[in-house]
Amino acid sequence: MQNDRRVLDLNRRQGKSCRLFYSDDPVKIIRARGQYLFDEAGTQYLDCISNVQHVGHCHPHITEAAAAQMDLLNTNTRFLHDNIVMYAERLAATLPEKLCVFYFVNSGSEANDLALRLAQQYTQHEDVIVLDHAYHGHLKSLIDISPYKFRKLTGQKEWAPLPDTYRGLYGADLPDPGQAYADAVKDLIEQVQSKGRKIAAFFAESLPSVGGQVILPNGYSAKVAEYVHSAGGVFVADEVQSGFGRVGTHFWAFQLQGEHFCPDILTMGKPMGNGHPLACVVTTPEIASAFTANGVEYFNTFGGNPVSCAIGLAVLDVIEKEDLRGNAIKVGAVLKELFRGLHSKHEIVGDVRGVGLFVGLELVTDRKLKTPATNTAAYVVKRLKEDHIVVSTDGPWDNVLKFKPPMCFSVENAEQVAQSIDRILTGRKCDVWTSTTTGFNLVFNPPQTRYQDHEP
Amino acid sequence: MQNDRRVLDLNRRQGKSCRLFYSDDPVKIIRARGQYLFDEAGTQYLDCISNVQHVGHCHPHITEAAAAQMDLLNTNTRFLHDNIVMYAERLAATLPEKLCVFYFVNSGSEANDLALRLAQQYTQHEDVIVLDHAYHGHLKSLIDISPYKFRKLTGQKEWAPLPDTYRGLYGADLPDPGQAYADAVKDLIEQVQSKGRKIAAFFAESLPSVGGQVILPNGYSAKVAEYVHSAGGVFVADEVQSGFGRVGTHFWAFQLQGEHFCPDILTMGKPMGNGHPLACVVTTPEIASAFTANGVEYFNTFGGNPVSCAIGLAVLDVIEKEDLRGNAIKVGAVLKELFRGLHSKHEIVGDVRGVGLFVGLELVTDRKLKTPATNTAAYVVKRLKEDHIVVSTDGPWDNVLKFKPPMCFSVENAEQVAQSIDRILTGRKCDVWTSTTTGFNLVFNPPQTRYQDHEP
Incomplete structure (x- = not known):
C-alpha cells in the first residue's frame, strides 16, 4: 500500500x-x-x-497460549516459575538421559555461541572443527566457525569436507562413505594437533542445510565422536534447523545416526517457538559443572521467561496432538x-x-x-x-x-x-x-x- | 505448588x-x-x-497487539512488511538524524555483538575501550569487553576508569570531572597506540548500571567522542538498560550529555519489547555501508519480525499515551x-x-x-x-x-x-x-x- x-x-x-x-x-x-x-x-x-x-503459520493454540501467559506474567529466570521446569522436563523426555541440563536463550545464534563457550570451558581447548559450507549463526564468534560466511572474508581457515555422498569427496557408491568422511575428520584432527593446537569441539548441523540439504551417511557421527573424544574434544550437534520432529521417524535428526550415538551438546532454535524468539542449549551435567566452575554467572534477560516457555510447551502439544x-x-x-x-x-x-x-x-x-x-x-x-x-x-x-x-x-x-x-x-x-x-x-x-x- | x-x-x-x-x-x-x-x-x-x-507488567495494550499480530502473520525480514518500516520511522523520530539505519535483533547481547562487528568492520581496527565494571552481554565477544565478567576470569585486560564522581578517581568537587575522566580515556588511547594497536570503539553504557547506577559527569561523552574519533574509532552508546524514556527529560540517556553529542552506534534492548525478546542497533549510513561492503549478508531469523515490531510499536504508544x-x-x-x-x-x-x-x-x-x-x-x-x-x-x-x-x-x-x-x-x-x-x-x-x- x-x-x-x-x-x-x-x-x-x-x-x-x-x-x-x-x-x-x-x-x-x-x-x-x-x-x-x-x-x-x-x-x-x-x-x-x-x-x-x-x-503452521499463526496456529491458534500457540497464539492463545502466548496471549494467556502474556496477560498473567512475564519475568526472568531470577524468579522461580513452573513453566521452565515443565518445559525442560518435556524436552528431556525427547532426549537421551545424559542430555539433561538446559539453558534457554533467544536465538539459534545465542545457543551456538553458548555451546562454543561450554565446549571451550569444559575442554580448556580452543580449536573447533566445522564442515565445509556450514553456517552456525550471525554472531562474531559464529562467523568464525561458518565457512559459508567466512569464505567470503579475507583470511582462509580449514574445515572438514561436507559429507555429501552425491557430489562430495566420497560417493554413495563406496562401501562405507560414513567411515571415509569420518576419517577425513580424523586426518584434520591430526593435522591440527601436529601444529600443537587442541580440539575443543566438532561442531556440525545434524542435517547440513545451507550446504544443500545434505543427509549424513550412516555411521558418520558415531565415528567422528570417537575421534573427537580421543582428541579431548566434544561433539556439538546443531539442530537449530533440523529438530522437533521434522525428520518424522525421530524427534531429533541426530537420532538418525543410531541409538549408540549421542552428542555432548545439542543446540535448538528456529522451530522451537513457531516464530517466537526461543532457542536452547542442552548438555551433560559434567559440561555444565565445568562451565559453572569458572565463577562467571550466565544470565539471559529474556531466555526461559514464562511466555517463551508457554509458547514452547504449546508447540510440543501441537506436534503431538496433530x-x-x-x-x-x-x-x-x-x-x-x-x-x-x-x-x-x-x-x-x-x-x-x-x-x-x-x-x-x-x-x-x-x-x-x-x-x-x-x-x-x-x-x-x-x-x-x-x-x-x-x-x-x-x-x-x-x-x-x-x-x-x-x-x-x-x-x-x-x-x-x-x-x-x-x-x-x-x-x-x-x-x-x-x-x-x-x-x-x-x-x-x-x-x-x-x-x-x-x-x- | x-x-x-x-x-x-x-x-x-x-x-x-x-x-x-x-x-x-x-x-x-x-x-x-x-x-x-x-x-x-x-x-x-x-x-x-x-x-x-x-x-508495566502485562500491559493489556501490549498483549492485544502481540496476539493480534500473532494471529495474522509472523514471518522474517526476507519478506516485505509494513510493521518494520513504521517501527523504524517511529524510533528514528526519537533520534538525531544521522542515526537512521536500523538492525533489529532479539537481545541486547545480539545488539552489542553486532555493534562490535559494525565498529570493527568500519574502522578496520580491533581494540575496544570499555569502562571498568561494565557489562555488555553474555556472548563470547561481549564477555571479552565486560570487566564485570572478565575480571573474574584469568588474564587481565585494561579498561578506562568508571566516571563515578562519588567514589571514583575524580570527585564531583573537582571543577570539571567530565574532562578529567575523558582525559583518562585519552591517556589509555595513547598507551594502546604506543603498543601499535588501534582503537575500533569506545563502548559504554549511557548510564553505567551494574557499575552502580552511575550518572556520567557533564561533558564527558562529547570529549571522549572527540578523542576516540581522533584515534579513528567510533563511539558506541549501550542503551540496552537506559533507553526508552527512563530518564524522563529525554528519550535516550545519551541525550543528557547535551545536543552537541551523538554516538556513532547506539544499541537498545531490555525495555524495548516490555519482556518480548526485542533489541536493535542503530547507526549511520556510512558505518552501515562499510558493513555491507564486506559482502557478508547479515540475516537474523527472528529479528524485526512483524510480531516483534507490533509489540515494539505498542510499547511506544503506551509511553506516549500514558x-x-x-x-x-x-x-x-x-x-x-x-x-x-x-x-x-x-x-x-x-x-x-x-x-x-x-x-x-x-x-x-x-x-x-x-x-x-x-x-x-x-x-x-x-x-x-x-x-x-x-x-x-x-x-x-x-x-x-x-x-x-x-x-x-x-x-x-x-x-x-x-x-x-x-x-x-x-x-x-x-x-x-x-x-x-x-x-x-x-x-x-x-x-x-x-x-x-x-x-x-
Whole structure:
C-alpha cells in the first residue's frame, strides 16, 4: 500500500545486508495460516520453506497460549516459575538421559555461541572443527566457525569436507562413505594437533542445510565422536534447523545416526517457538559443572521467561496432538516419491534426497559432471512463484531446491508442487539441453532474462 | 505448588550459573500487573527493579497487539512488511538524524555483538575501550569487553576508569570531572597506540548500571567522542538498560550529555519489547555501508519480525499515551527528594543519585572512607522483601540499592519505599554504628544472621 515504497526504501537503505526473497519483485505477505501465505490482493501462496513456523503459520493454540501467559506474567529466570521446569522436563523426555541440563536463550545464534563457550570451558581447548559450507549463526564468534560466511572474508581457515555422498569427496557408491568422511575428520584432527593446537569441539548441523540439504551417511557421527573424544574434544550437534520432529521417524535428526550415538551438546532454535524468539542449549551435567566452575554467572534477560516457555510447551502439544511427525513421514515419503518420478523424467534432476519434511532436489546440467544448474534452479523458483508456490534454493551453488515446509504440509500440497515443477521443467527441456551445448550462457523465456549456469 | 521442589531442583542442576533473587528463600511469582507482583498466596509485592517490563507488567495494550499480530502473520525480514518500516520511522523520530539505519535483533547481547562487528568492520581496527565494571552481554565477544565478567576470569585486560564522581578517581568537587575522566580515556588511547594497536570503539553504557547506577559527569561523552574519533574509532552508546524514556527529560540517556553529542552506534534492548525478546542497533549510513561492503549478508531469523515490531510499536504508544516520561520526571524527583531526606537522617546513606526512574542509593559504613556497606545493603533488601518491596543491589561492592521500576511507578510507591527504608535503617541504627567500630564483623537482628561489610 502506501508503505510499499518506504518498505523497499528501508530495505535498500538498511537491509542491503539482508537479501529479500524475490528481490526483483518482492512479495508483500500480509496474512498467513497453516502452510499458506496471502498477499495484499488475497492471492494464496503455498509455503514450502518456512521451517520456523513449524506447526503452521499463526496456529491458534500457540497464539492463545502466548496471549494467556502474556496477560498473567512475564519475568526472568531470577524468579522461580513452573513453566521452565515443565518445559525442560518435556524436552528431556525427547532426549537421551545424559542430555539433561538446559539453558534457554533467544536465538539459534545465542545457543551456538553458548555451546562454543561450554565446549571451550569444559575442554580448556580452543580449536573447533566445522564442515565445509556450514553456517552456525550471525554472531562474531559464529562467523568464525561458518565457512559459508567466512569464505567470503579475507583470511582462509580449514574445515572438514561436507559429507555429501552425491557430489562430495566420497560417493554413495563406496562401501562405507560414513567411515571415509569420518576419517577425513580424523586426518584434520591430526593435522591440527601436529601444529600443537587442541580440539575443543566438532561442531556440525545434524542435517547440513545451507550446504544443500545434505543427509549424513550412516555411521558418520558415531565415528567422528570417537575421534573427537580421543582428541579431548566434544561433539556439538546443531539442530537449530533440523529438530522437533521434522525428520518424522525421530524427534531429533541426530537420532538418525543410531541409538549408540549421542552428542555432548545439542543446540535448538528456529522451530522451537513457531516464530517466537526461543532457542536452547542442552548438555551433560559434567559440561555444565565445568562451565559453572569458572565463577562467571550466565544470565539471559529474556531466555526461559514464562511466555517463551508457554509458547514452547504449546508447540510440543501441537506436534503431538496433530501427529505432525506422522505427517512428516507420510507426506515426506510422497514428496520424495514424486520427486524420484521427476528424476526419471527430467535429465536436469541430478539428485533427490531427504528425510521427512527436509527434502532437496538438486539440479545439474550434466548428470555425469554434476554441473550445478544454478540458473535453472533460479528460473524454477521464479516460475513456481508464478504458480503461487514459495520455494528457495540452497547449497554452495544455489542449485538445490529446498523443501522444509510447515509440518502440516499435505499430500495434496506435495502433488501440487511436483506437478508444477514437472510442467516447468517440461516447458524448459529445450533450454536445458541448450545449456550443456552453449556452455553457460543461455537465454530462457522470457527472452529478456539472462541466466548463467556454473561450470563444473 | 507440587512443582516447587522441581523448580528448585532444576535451578540447582542447571541454573547454578544463574543467581536467583532471594536465593535463600526464593519468591515464586505467578502473576503481575503494572508495578505489582503476586505470589502463590496472593501476596502483592511492589516491584522496584523490573526495567524490562518498562510500561508495566502485562500491559493489556501490549498483549492485544502481540496476539493480534500473532494471529495474522509472523514471518522474517526476507519478506516485505509494513510493521518494520513504521517501527523504524517511529524510533528514528526519537533520534538525531544521522542515526537512521536500523538492525533489529532479539537481545541486547545480539545488539552489542553486532555493534562490535559494525565498529570493527568500519574502522578496520580491533581494540575496544570499555569502562571498568561494565557489562555488555553474555556472548563470547561481549564477555571479552565486560570487566564485570572478565575480571573474574584469568588474564587481565585494561579498561578506562568508571566516571563515578562519588567514589571514583575524580570527585564531583573537582571543577570539571567530565574532562578529567575523558582525559583518562585519552591517556589509555595513547598507551594502546604506543603498543601499535588501534582503537575500533569506545563502548559504554549511557548510564553505567551494574557499575552502580552511575550518572556520567557533564561533558564527558562529547570529549571522549572527540578523542576516540581522533584515534579513528567510533563511539558506541549501550542503551540496552537506559533507553526508552527512563530518564524522563529525554528519550535516550545519551541525550543528557547535551545536543552537541551523538554516538556513532547506539544499541537498545531490555525495555524495548516490555519482556518480548526485542533489541536493535542503530547507526549511520556510512558505518552501515562499510558493513555491507564486506559482502557478508547479515540475516537474523527472528529479528524485526512483524510480531516483534507490533509489540515494539505498542510499547511506544503506551509511553506516549500514558505520558510515562512525564511520570518518570515527577516520580523520580519525589523518590530522590525522599532519599535525600534519608541521607540527612541516616549516616549510612552515602550517596543518592539518579535521573528519572533510574536511581541509586549507596550505603557506606563510613562517609569519609566510603566503606561499602555491602551487608547492610543485603540486609535492607531482605527486610524490604518482608515489607513486600522487591529491590536489589548493584555496583562493584553490591552496596548500591538500585531502583529502575516499571515506568508506571507512582508517588505513593516512592513514599512507601522511602518510609520502609527509613524504618529499616532506624531500627538498625545501633548496628550501623557498631559496624564502624567493630570493623566488618557485626551481628544484626535476627541474631542468627551474620553479615560482613567490606573494608575500604
